[in-house]
Amino acid sequence: MNISTIAEIVAVCKALSDPGRLEALLALDEREVCICDLADMLGLSGSTVSRHMAVLEQAGLVEMRKDGRWHYFRHAQVAVPGVPQYAVAWIRECVKRNVAKTRGVERSGAGTEHRDQKPNVLFLCSANSCRSQMAEAFLRKYGGEYFHVSSAGIEPRGVDPLTVKILEEIGMDVSQHRSKSVMEFIGRTYFDYLIIVCSKAEEICPIFPGVGFRLYWPFEDPRQCTGNLAVRTAKYREVRDAIEQKVKEWVDGYITGMQDHVRCATNREDSR
Numbered sequence: 390m391n392i393s394t395i396a397e398i399v400a401v402c403k404a405l406s407d408p409g410r411l412e413a414l415l416a417l418d419e420r421e422v423c424i425c426d427l428a429d430m431l432g433l434s435g436s437t438v439s440r441h442m443a444v445l446e447q448a449g450l451v452e453m454r455k456d457g458r459w460h461y462f463r464h465a466q467v468a469v470p471g472v473p474q475y476a477v478a479w480i481r482e483c484v485k486r487n488v489a490k491t492r493g494v495e496r497s498g499a500g501t502e503h504r505d506q507k508p509n510v511l512f513l514c515s516a517n518s519c520r521s522q523m524a525e526a527f528l529r530k531y532g533g534e535y536f537h538v539s540s541a542g543i544e545p546r547g548v549d550p551l552t553v554k555i556l557e558e559i560g561m562d563v564s565q566h567r568s569k570s571v572m573e574f575i576g577r578t579y580f581d582y583l584i585i586v587c588s589k590a591e592e593i594c595p596i597f598p599g600v601g602f603r604l605y606w607p608f609e610d611p612r613q614c615t616g617n618l619a620v621r622t623a624k625y626r627e628v629r630d631a632i633e634q635k636v637k638e639w640v641d642g643y644i645t646g647m648q649d650h651v652r653c654a655t656n657r658e659d660s661r
Contacts, residue, residue: 397449397472404448405476409433410441414450414464415480421454421463449473470543470575470594478576478598508581508601509537515589517542517568518549519625520608523632524586526556526563532640535647539578541571543593549612555625575599586632606635 405411409431416422416430424442428435442462445451450473454461465473510528514521517540525540532538545568556563571594574580581601585591588607597603608631614624 394472400448401450401472401476404444404450405480407441407444409437410445411480413438413441414445414477415484417451417462417464418481421461423459423461425459427462450477467572470572474572474575475596475598479596481576481598507535507537509579510539510582510584511574511578511580512538512540513542513571513583513585513590513594513597514540514587515543515593515610516546517570518546519552519612520586520610520628520632522548522552522563522566522568523556523629524584524606524636525566526561527633527636528640530561531637532643535640535643536582539569539574541569541574543571543590545570551611551622551625555622555629558626559629608632608635 405414412431413427416427422430424435424438427433427442428438431438433441439460442451442453442460446453446462449465449471451462452465454463464477467474470478512521512524512528521540521542525538528536528538547568548563548566553564576598579599579601580597582604583597583600583602584604584606585594586606586608587610591605591607608628609624611621611625611628614621
C-alpha cells in the first residue's frame with residue numbers, strides 16, 4: 390500500500406469520526422441536497438453544516454454543485470471507486486444490517502429484501518465490454534432458473550461489437566445489453582456471488598461490501614489481440630467458449646449441491 394493511499398484512508402477516517410458529518414453523509418443517500426435542507430433535516434445551523442460538508446468534500450466523500458447562491462451536495466461520483474466510495478458502501482451495508490436486525494430478520498449479512506429469493510450474481514471486469522457481458526449472457530442461459538444475474542465494469546466503455554457478433558453466432562442476442570458501472574451496484578445491492586473475470590478488476594477492486602462469496606475467474610482479454618479481423622474473431626471465440634464452459638460447470642456444481650442438500654434434509658427427516 391503506497392503513502393498516498395494511506396493518507397486517503399486517514400482523511401476519510403477523520404472525516405467520518407464526527408457524528409454530525411456521518412449523519413450529513415447518510416442524508417445524501419440516493420439524492421442531491423442543498424445546505425438549507427440539510428440543516429433542517431439534521432437540526433443544525435447552516436454554518437455548522439457548511440463546515441461539515443467542507444470536510445467531507447476535502448476527503449473526497451461528497452461533491453458540491455453551485456446554482457446561483459445555492460450550494461448542492463451529493464456523494465462523489467467517480468468512474469473508478471476508491472477509498473471514499475468503499476467507505477460509503479460499507480456505511481450503507483452497516484445501516485442495512487442494523488435495519489434487518491431491528492426488524493428481527495437477518496440472512497447471512499443480507500438485507501431483508503433478498504430473503505427467500507434466488508441468489509444475486511454480479512460478474513465484474515474492467516470495462517463491462519466483453520468478458521463480463523459473455524459471462525452474464527451464459528449464466529442467464531444455463532442458470533437463469535436459479536440466479537438473478539448482472540454484470541458491471543470498473544470503467545465501462547460500451548458493449549464490444551465483436552462480442553455481440555460472436556454471441557449471435559451461437560444464437561444469443563445481447564444487442565440490447567449496456568455497459569454498466571460498478572458504482573450502480575456497490576453499496577446498493579447485496580450479491581450472494583461476486584465473480585471477477587479479469588486481473589485488472591481483481592487488482593483495482595480489492596474490497597466490495599455486501600458480498601457473500603467472492604470468486605476469481607481470470608480470462609484473457611480478447612480485445613488485446615492484434616492482427617486482422619479473422620485472427621481477432623478467432624480469439625474472441627476462444628474466450629467465449631472458455632467462459633461458456635466455466636459457467637456451465639459452475640451451474641452444474643451448484644445444482645448438484647442443491648440436490649445433495651435436499652437429499653440430506655430428506656434423509657434426516659425420514660430418520661426421525
